[in-house]
Amino acid sequence: xxxxxxxxxxxxxxxxxxxxxxxxxxxxxxxxxxxxxxxxxxxxxxxxxxxxxxxxxxxxxxxxxxxxxxxxxxxxxxxxxxxxxxxxxxxxxxxxxxxxxxxxxxxxxxxxxxxxxxxxxxxxxxxxxxxxxxxxxxxxxxxxxxxxxxxxxxxxxxxxxxxxxxxxxxxxxxxxxxxxxxxxxxxxxxxxxxxxxxxxxxxxxxxxxxxxxxxxxxxxxxxxxxxxxxxxxxxxxxxxxxxxxxxxxxxxxxxxxxxxxxxxxxxxxxxxxxxxxxxxxxxxxxxxxxxxxxxxxxxxxxxxxxxxxxxxxxxxxxxxxxxxxxxxxxxxxxxxxxxxxxxxxxxxxxxxxxxxxxxxxxxxxxxxxxxxxxxxxxxxxxxxxxxxxxxxxxxxxxxxxxxxxxxxxxxxxxxxxxxxxxxxxxxxxxxxxxxxxxxxxxxxxxxxxxxxxxxxxxxxxxxxxxxxxxxxxxxxxxxxxxxxxx
Numbered sequence: 001x002x003x004x005x006x007x008x009x010x011x012x013x014x015x016x017x018x019x020x021x022x023x024x025x026x027x028x029x030x031x032x033x034x035x036x037x038x039x040x041x042x043x044x045x046x047x048x049x050x051x052x053x054x055x056x057x058x059x060x061x062x063x064x065x066x067x068x069x070x071x072x073x074x075x076x077x078x079x080x081x082x083x084x085x086x087x088x089x090x091x092x093x094x095x096x097x098x099x100x101x102x103x104x105x106x107x108x109x110x111x112x113x114x115x116x117x118x119x120x121x122x123x124x125x126x127x128x129x130x131x132x133x134x135x136x137x138x139x140x141x142x143x144x145x146x147x148x149x150x151x152x153x154x155x156x157x158x159x160x161x162x163x164x165x166x167x168x169x170x171x172x173x174x175x176x177x178x179x180x181x182x183x184x185x186x187x188x189x190x191x192x193x194x195x196x197x198x199x200x201x202x203x204x205x206x207x208x209x210x211x212x213x214x215x216x217x218x219x220x221x222x223x224x225x226x227x228x229x230x231x232x233x234x235x236x237x238x239x240x241x242x243x244x245x246x247x248x249x250x251x252x253x254x255x256x257x258x259x260x261x262x263x264x265x266x267x268x269x270x271x272x273x274x275x276x277x278x279x280x281x282x283x284x285x286x287x288x289x290x291x292x293x294x295x296x297x298x299x300x301x302x303x304x305x306x307x308x309x310x311x312x313x314x315x316x317x318x319x320x321x322x323x324x325x326x327x328x329x330x331x332x333x334x335x336x337x338x339x340x341x342x343x344x345x346x347x348x349x350x351x352x353x354x355x356x357x358x359x360x361x362x363x364x365x366x367x368x369x370x371x372x373x374x375x376x377x378x379x380x381x382x383x384x385x386x387x388x389x390x391x392x393x394x395x396x397x398x399x400x401x402x403x404x405x406x407x408x409x410x411x412x413x414x415x416x417x418x419x420x421x422x423x424x425x426x427x428x429x430x431x432x433x434x435x436x437x438x439x440x441x442x443x444x445x446x447x448x449x450x451x452x453x454x455x456x457x458x459x460x461x462x463x464x465x466x467x468x469x470x471x472x473x474x475x476x477x478x479x480x481x482x483x484x485x486x
């Protein structure tokens with residue numbers, strides 16, 4: 001059974017911030033938090049190195065026993081979260097073709113498996129059964145399987161759609177004259193919808209109605225369908241993303257310029273719409289805003305073939321050659337360059353009285369995090385050095401910034417003032433900062449001992465005054481008001 005096991009594949013130098021700092025209330029108990037960027041979710045990947053027979057995942061479904069089933073080019077795969085078990089013609093005679101294109105669990109608990117050239121295989125009560133032309137299938141290539149709200153099983157093939165009746169598959173009378181290549185099947189607005197490869201979108205209700213480019217489709221090659229919660233129908237075509245609602249088709253503007261072909265669509269329980277493209281990775285639509293995620297850089301990982309949300313709210317992603325990917329909500333959220341952090345090698349972090357989070361970086365300057373956004377200050381903004389190694393907010397609300405080689409900066413009212421050796425500091429490498437009860441600022445330097453700044457005047461303390469070393473790495477003031485020097 002698939003169980004939650006958050007795993008974050010992040011750069012080791014990214015900053016991790018507890019989710020409550022994002023603001024806006026508690027995160028959902030289940031599902032992917034829409035407030036986070038896709039790059040901030042826990043991301044884990046399984047490939048042939050972890051036991052997959054092949055890295056192209058064409059279909060994903062979770063059965064009622066908790067197992068995840070995968071359709072690959074090298075067979076049907078069962079995954080319990082730890083181990084992969086492969087079923088193909090070598091160990092399962094019911095498979096006449098190992099290439100699995102589609103999966104569907106019916107309400108009775110049977111798993112239906114569509115193959116590229118071997119018809120259908122049913123897995124029920126631990127036994128596999130094969131169905132082909134002798135059972136009424138019009139073609140051995142089964143691209144889609146769908147169970148409607150009435151419990152009827154529909155099968156899309158390269159020679160049209162059939163419906164299961166008893167132990168046979170039959171062509172519905174209304175569709176006998178339409179030998180369509182059916183890529184996907186779903187229900188929306190009280191009708192059955194068929195995605196076809198070249199004949200547009202077909203609506204089957206009291207009558208059969210077609211939608212093509214002439215009716216507003218972006219392409220007549222329709223690859224994916226998803227019925228939205230509001231009764232609308234999301235349509236993935238070779239030319240982009242469309243939406244049908246109340247008889248009208250609207251085209252959606254892509255997040256990165258030009259849509260690639262759409263391979264999969266899913267909506268999660270948090271209301272995120274996920275769109276898998278065949279060349280630009282994964283896109284997410286949340287509250288009218290697009291964001292993107294690429295399971296793996298390069299053309300291989302940017303081709304998304306399957307999307308599935310499991311019972312725990314994790315999103316499973318099947319890619320062309322980058323294996324099985326999982327996005328999972330996490331309590332510890334990572335922030336790095338993809339989220340706007342200009343530099344990922346961070347040193348000191350402090351929170352000021354207004355709730356701003358300040359971060360120093362070794363080479364990238366000073367970063368402020370507020371309201372989910374980063375703002376960076378560097379030497380261009382008046383900072384004496386971009387090597388920030390210590391931070392302190394004093395009792396007045398001013399921020400002191402210690403740099404490695406640029407001395408000490410005071411940030412007040414949006415402007416910097418610098419203190420350096422020329423101003424009386426014993427050294428320009430400011431490694432530690434502390435403030436005592438009377439408001440004195442203590443400054444630990446690398447090579448110059450300790451300095452005290454009080455009312456604009458500096459006093460110096462080094463080995464001559466009793467320090468064991470002039471290389472000061474840490475300062476702290478205890479509850480009794482004593483200063484400790486490390």
